[in-house]
Amino acid sequence: MGTQEFLFLLQGLRWTLLLAAIGFAGGIAFGIVVALMRVSDSPFLRIPALCWIGLFQGTPLLMQLFVAYFGLPLLGLDLPAWGAVTIALTAHASAFLGEIWRGAIQAVPRGQTEAANALGLHGASTMYDVILPQAFKLSLPATVGFLVQLLKGTSLAAIVGFIELTRAGTIVSNQIYRPLLVFGVVGAIYFIMCWPLSLWGRNLERRMSAGVAK
Amino acid sequence: MTLDFSVVADVWRALLGGALGTMFLASSGMALAMLIGVLGVWLLRGQMLLLSFLVGAFVEVIRNTPFLVQIYFVFFALPLVGIRLNPTATAIIALGLNGGAYAIEIIRGGVESIPKGQTEAGLALGLHKNEVFRFIILKPALRAIYPSLSSQFILLTLTTAICTSISAYELTSVGQRIEAETFRSFEAYFTLTGIYLVISLLTMWFLAAIGRRAFDYPQR
Numbered sequence: 001m002g003t004q005e006f007l008f009l010l011q012g013l014r015w016t017l018l019l020a021a022i023g024f025a026g027g028i029a030f031g032i033v034v035a036l037m038r039v040s041d042s043p044f045l046r047i048p049a050l051c052w053i054g055l056f057q058g059t060p061l062l063m064q065l066f067v068a069y070f071g072l073p074l075l076g077l078d079l080p081a082w083g084a085v086t087i088a089l090t091a092h093a094s095a096f097l098g099e100i101w102r103g104a105i106q107a108v109p110r111g112q113t114e115a116a117n118a119l120g121l122h123g124a125s126t127m128y129d130v131i132l133p134q135a136f137k138l139s140l141p142a143t144v145g146f147l148v149q150l151l152k153g154t155s156l157a158a159i160v161g162f163i164e165l166t167r168a169g170t171i172v173s174n175q176i177y178r179p180l181l182v183f184g185v186v187g188a189i190y191f192i193m194c195w196p197l198s199l200w201g202r203n204l205e206r207r208m209s210a211g212v213a214k
Numbered sequence: 215m216t217l218d219f220s221v222v223a224d225v226w227r228a229l230l231g232g233a234l235g236t237m238f239l240a241s242s243g244m245a246l247a248m249l250i251g252v253l254g255v256w257l258l259r260g261q262m263l264l265l266s267f268l269v270g271a272f273v274e275v276i277r278n279t280p281f282l283v284q285i286y287f288v289f290f291a292l293p294l295v296g297i298r299l300n301p302t303a304t305a306i307i308a309l310g311l312n313g314g315a316y317a318i319e320i321i322r323g324g325v326e327s328i329p330k331g332q333t334e335a336g337l338a339l340g341l342h343k344n345e346v347f348r349f350i351i352l353k354p355a356l357r358a359i360y361p362s363l364s365s366q367f368i369l370l371t372l373t374t375a376i377c378t379s380i381s382a383y384e385l386t387s388v389g390q391r392i393e394a395e396t397f398r399s400f401e402a403y404f405t406l407t408g409i410y411l412v413i414s415l416l417t418m419w420f421l422a423a424i425g426r427r428a429f430d431y432p433q434r
Contacts, residue, residue: 058368058414059407060375062386066403074217074400148278155280159379166282179290187279187287194278 001181005172012168013189015082019154019164022086024147027093034098036127039105049098056095062156064088069160085157089150096146104139105131141208144201148194155190165189221396222405232388233409239305239384240371240417246310247370251317255325256347258318269318276315281376284308289380305374305382313370320362324355357429364421371417372410385409 037049056064068088072079079087108131116126158167169186173179222229254273258266276284285308292304299307328351336346356363378386389406393399 055411058372059410060372060386062375062378063403063407063410067400067407070399070403152278152280155282156376158282159376166280166286169283170286173286179286180294183283183287183290187275187283190279190283191275195274198274198278 001172001176001178001185005176005182006185008172009165009168009186009189012163012165015157015162015164016151016154016166017193019082019086019089019157020147020151023089023093023150023154026086026090027097027150030090030094031097031101034094035101035105038098038102053095053099053102056092057099061088061092061153062159064092065156065160081160081162085160085162089154092153093146093150096149097143100142100146101135101139104135104142107138108134138208141201141205144197144204148197148201151194151197152190217401218398219401219405221398222392222401225392228388228392229385229405229409232383232385233413235302235383235388236371236374236385236410236413237416239302239309239374239377239382240367240413242306243309243313243370243374244367246306247313247317247367250310250314251321252352254314254318255321255352258322259325259347273315273318276312277319281308281312281373282379284312285376285380301377301380301382302384304380305377305384309370309374309377312373313366316366316369317363320359320366321352321355324359325351327358328355353429360425360429364418364425367421368414368417371414375410385413 034049034052037045038053040046040049065085065088068091069081069084072084072087112130112134113126116130121129154164155166157164158170161167163171165186169182173182176182254269257269260266285305288308288311289301289304292299292307332350332354333346336350337343341350374384375386377384378390381387385406389402393402396402
């Protein structure tokens with residue numbers, strides 16, 4: 001594999017990073033909405049959020065990509081391939097992050113809400129000033145874990161035909177007929193991105209459980 | 215825009231076959247993953263430092279690379295070491311390796327949660343080291359982590375869709391064939407998504423049933 005092929009892989013890597021970044025950012029924005037709807041007292045908010053989460057956790061990401069890729073144009077949205085892929089990744093991330101944060105919000109002890117009520121804080125303030133900051137800290141290890149999952153998930157855009165890192169690897173491998181070398185390098189690039197994140201997530205988790213154990 | 219699901223409904227036999235193929239891939243993958251998981255944890259706890267290092271490295275590499283890259287790698291690597299398998303068998307191996315790495319991580323967590331006194335009690339009663347591992351550590355550990363293992367196995371079931379990339383026989387590859395023959399892409403994949411939802415619900419129910427049977431002895 002020469003320099004040229006390696007540079008081609010790096011070009012694909014740029015798209016992988018971009019897809020993961022947009023998906024994660026969008027997932028955070030919509031994930032908060034999903035989480036808040038999911039813990040709401042009103043069934044009109046809670047049940048749609050429950051279905052949204054169940055739908056995305058119960059179907060393969062690949063199908064979600066395909067349905068967005070072929071379905072959005074049917075709705076009259078004329079999107080480039082990366083647009084459809086990012087919409088699918090964002091929706092996927094919003095469901096998973098929503099479920100992670102739902103767990104974190106509910107893990108904050110009930111006494112915190114009661115104390116906030118007793119202090120006379122109104123509902124929104126209780127959520128934003130008391131519950132969410134604590135929930136955020138609790139959810140951090142799982143959120144980092146999901147970022148790794150999303151980063152790996154962007155590789156599925158390759159099956160839809162989008163040229164990101166894995167697809168670039170397939171193309172190079174077809175050119176130089178050395179699949180093991182090429183996919184080894186591609187795998188190593190993913191590993192270099194994901195491993196530090198995984199270690200960070202595990203570290204956060206360990207520190208947190210040390211605090212809880214007391 | 216006109217949707218026409220009748221062309222998809224016409225091929226329900228193919229879809230049913232694909233769904234069965236997916237369930238076969240998923241259950242074989244789970245069995246292999248379980249085997250690798252238990253074996254890996256057993257090796258991790260053993261005295262052989264090199265082996266436990268290798269198991270640890272295997273877990274990290276699998277968990278931090280995409281399944282698509284792994285399945286391509288296995289697909290091209292197996293023939294090089296002289297193993298020629300059909301795509302479906304190759305997919306099962308890839309799924310088993312991937313799921314196995316996650317299973318090792320999960321089962322290890324469960325095993326570490328078993329108090330050391332329990333091992334000592336087992337040894338004091340005259341059980342062999344392997345018997346202690348099997349009856350006194352592994353079984354309660356598996357019960358403790360069974361919920362996380364189940365959700366990992368549901369993820370594995372959904373991951374089988376990726377096996378279409380090496381044209382293993384499963385639902386997504388059937389869907390891609392239907393798409394190619396009918397040009398009804400959205401209808402095909404929308405239907406597939408619904409079938410996958412049913413399959414993952416079935417898997418959830420099936421795993422819960424297994425859990426009830428396997429761990430039916432009373433909580434302490």
